[in-house]
Amino acid sequence: AAGVIQSPRHLIKEKRETATLKCYPIPRHDTVYWYQQGPGQDPQFLISFYEKMQSDKGSIPDRFSAQQFSDYHSELNMSSLELGDSALYFCASRGASGNTIYFGEGSWLTVV
């Protein structure tokens, strides 16, 4: 079965650069979530979208923005990167008929 696809798998950026992470939800899933997991940390909720509209906002820095497109894929844009942004970024999706949230493999961001 198709899963949540995230791209890229690994990304290395320098401080103050910009990065974009992409997420392709499971087909027919209309809700997308972004989580950040720092080294040795539990996943922290950043932001979510339902039907292309922002539905909930967590601890997302002002330097970050995200959107969900008409094909339901989502992109997380991160600007003015800091060393502390180095983390594993998970995207997850949920369908209209279920409560279960399924996670992608994650995108590793390293800021040097």
Added chain:
Amino acid sequence: AQRVTQPEKLLSVFKGAPVELKCNYSYSGSPELFWYVQYSRQRLQLLLRHISRESIKGFTADLNKGETSFHLKKPFAQEEDSAMYYCALSGTGYSTLTFGKGTMLLVSP
């Protein structure tokens, strides 16, 4: 506000021993409780949902509303069970998942 507490950061057992990973929650309504497992910083994989009352890889979890707990249990631990386990809560509607801090389970031979 919703909160999930996993009191044990690390649980180390021998192969064949029983395992119980504790999870307590705080939520004013009727929550959905989940257990996710993460092997070596890979994706978070759904292990159990409380509403399905299923057993996956020998693990079970029962929601105790009186004690606001959703402990994960397995009668005989296996080495391949070594992983990070996260208890998570979702409120009504399409609310987000709130995770506990996680418990690292190490099963030694």
